[in-house]
Amino acid sequence: MIQIKNLSKLYQTKKQQVQAVDNVSLNIEQGEIFGVIGYSGAGKSTFVRLINRLEEPTDGSVVIQDKDITKMPGNQLRKKRQKIGMIFQHFNLLWSRTVLENIAFPLEIAGVPKEKRKEKVLELINLVGLSGKENAYPSQLSGGQKQRVGIARALANDPEVLLCDEATSALDPETTDDILDLLVSINKKLGLTIILITHEMHVIQKICHRVAVMENGKVVETGDVLDVFVKPQSKTTKRFVQQLNPLEHERDKLAEFINDREDSEVVKLHFIGKSAKRALISEVAKTFDVEINILQGSIAPTQEGAYGTLFIEINGEKELLQKTIEFMENTGVEVEVLKDA
Numbered sequence: 001m002i003q004i005k006n007l008s009k010l011y012q013t014k015k016q017q018v019q020a021v022d023n024v025s026l027n028i029e030q031g032e033i034f035g036v037i038g039y040s041g042a043g044k045s046t047f048v049r050l051i052n053r054l055e056e057p058t059d060g061s062v063v064i065q066d067k068d069i070t071k072m073p074g075n076q077l078r079k080k081r082q083k084i085g086m087i088f089q090h091f092n093l094l095w096s097r098t099v100l101e102n103i104a105f106p107l108e109i110a111g112v113p114k115e116k117r118k119e120k121v122l123e124l125i126n127l128v129g130l131s132g133k134e135n136a137y138p139s140q141l142s143g144g145q146k147q148r149v150g151i152a153r154a155l156a157n158d159p160e161v162l163l164c165d166e167a168t169s170a171l172d173p174e175t176t177d178d179i180l181d182l183l184v185s186i187n188k189k190l191g192l193t194i195i196l197i198t199h200e201m202h203v204i205q206k207i208c209h210r211v212a213v214m215e216n217g218k219v220v221e222t223g224d225v226l227d228v229f230v231k232p233q234s235k236t237t238k239r240f241v242q243q244l245n246p247l248e249h250e251r252d253k254l255a256e257f258i259n260d261r262e263d264s265e266v267v268k269l270h271f272i273g274k275s276a277k278r279a280l281i282s283e284v285a286k287t288f289d290v291e292i293n294i295l296q297g298s299i300a301p302t303q304e305g306a307y308g309t310l311f312i313e314i315n316g317e318k319e320l321l322q323k324t325i326e327f328m329e330n331t332g333v334e335v336e337v338l339k340d341a
Contacts, residue, residue, distance in 0.1 A: 001030035001193055002051075002161065007060035009046050009217075020046040022217035023060070028210075033187055033194045033303070035204040035225070037240060038214035047214065048163050048197045052084045053077060065160060082110055085154030089166035091146040093138040099125065099149050100134045106156045124152040127189075128182060144175035151182065155190075162186075164196040168203060180207045184303075201240040205229070205302050213237045226304045230270055230334065264315040267325065270334035271299070271308035280333060281312070288324045290316035311338075 009021040020043045028034045038044040049055040051062050053069055062069040064084070072080060093102050100121050107117040125131060128148040138146055147167060154162055164183070168176040184207050187194055196208060204211050204225060212222040213236055220234040232238045269280070281292055292312055299308035314321055329335045 001065065002026075002028040002195075003061075003063040004028070004051070005061050005063075007047070007050055007062065008058045009043075009050055009055060010058040019217050021050060021057075024214075024217075024219050025060075026212055026219065026222065028193065028195065031187070031191045031193055032209045033183070033196060033207050035196045035198065035208035035211040036214060037198055037201065037204055037211060039199055039236070041216075042214040043217035044197045044199075044214050045165055048165050048195060051161075051163060051195065052081055052086065082106070082157040083160045084163065085157070085159035085161070086163040086165065087147065087150045087154050087167045089169045091138070091143075091150045091170075093146060093149055093153075095138050098135050098137055099130060099141070102138070102149050103152045103156055106153060110157055120156065121152075124155055127155070127186070128152045142175070143171050144178055147171065147175075147179055148182065151179075151186070155186070155192075160193065162192055162194045164194060164198075166197055166199070168198070168200070176203070177206070183207060201243045204240075205300055207303060209303050213240065224304060225302050226272055226307055229300075229302065229307045230272060263317060263321070264313055265321050265325065266295070266311065266313050266338045267328075268336040268338055269308075269310045269312065269328065270336070271310065272305065272334065278331065278333070280328060280331060281310075283331075284314075284324055284328065287327065288316070288320055290314050290320055290324055 004024060004026045007021055007024045008019070011018040011020055022043070024047060036044050036047060046055055050057050051069070057070055060070070067080065069077070069080060094105065097105065103121045103124055104117045107120060112120070122134070125134060128151050130145065130148050130152070133141065133145065138149070141149070168179050171179060180203060183194060186192055196203065198204065208225050210223065211225050211228055212219045213228070213234060214220070215234070215236045221228065221232070221237045228237060229241060232241045271278070281294070284290070285292055292314055295311040295313060297308065297310040299306055314324055316324070325335055325337065
């Protein structure tokens with residue numbers, strides 16, 4: 001649906017050149033929620049603005065529905081942009097206009113007749129959960145309500161793609177979850193492709209199907225969210241995963257919970273998807289004559305299923321320990337024996 005190839009953006013200042021986006025290539029599928037995550041200065045906001053040419057690329061191409069955005073002349077680009085919705089961190093609403101008038105604004109620009117505009121706007125107001133707020137002004141709305149107006153406005157021209165640039169960064173955690181739930185609902189109802197820019201890993205975890213990790217203008221890792229959670233490759237990705245699963249980086253703290261016995265193994269278990277619902281520890285305890293000491297654990301839901309980590313100590317005869325570990329491996333749970341714990 002979207003093919004991004006060798007996309008670059010170089011800024012020239014008086015003193016130096018700044019490579020904001022450096023040779024990025026990505027394919028984004030129709031109807032998926034694709035996350036782009038990076039710390040401040042990684043180039044992710046510049047990257048998303050290159051997709052609709054709010055920033056002009058220095059090099060590379062962006063192809064949406066077989067149309068190369070980077071080669072379009074001005075009049076074609078303006079028309080194409082109507083099919084690329086965008087929502088922003090700070091809402092960018094027109095403060096002198098009501099909710100209804102803000103949402104209607106892109107339809108006015110597109111030349112949609114007044115009656116059709118009102119019909120469409122009321123439909124969108126209902127979709128984003130703002131019924132009863134039609135005549136309110138932005139100053140009368142909460143942060144979450146303002147962002148709902150921004151989302152409805154971005155959907156006014158029935159876009160093919162919705163770009164979200166740090167759309168939840170200005171919101172509190174509860175409101176953030178509400179907005180993310182709304183985006184998932186819109187994605188499912190409309191089959192809309194969403195590209196979501198963020199520096200918050202829990203946003204990626206909650207709604208994205210796939211993710212690209214950016215650092216210094218480059219994509220350093222990309223893949224399914226679950227795969228990235230389970231086996232992060234780059235240092236930057238590992239730091240983000242740590243935000244949601246700090247246990248991964250606290251192995252040294254396990255020592256105080258471990259029994260000082262020779263007949264034991266410390267094991268880390270990765271539960272992915274359906275395996276996260278399995279009562280594995282109970283099964284092991286019933287099947288083998290071993291003692292199990294649960295040290296630490298956590299679980300997090302993603303769009304592709306749950307992801308969990310559990311650290312346990314197993315005490316028993318050496319041969320029995322080996323059979324217990326093999327049993328757990330055969331259940332589909334990823335098992336890592338921690339020799340250094």
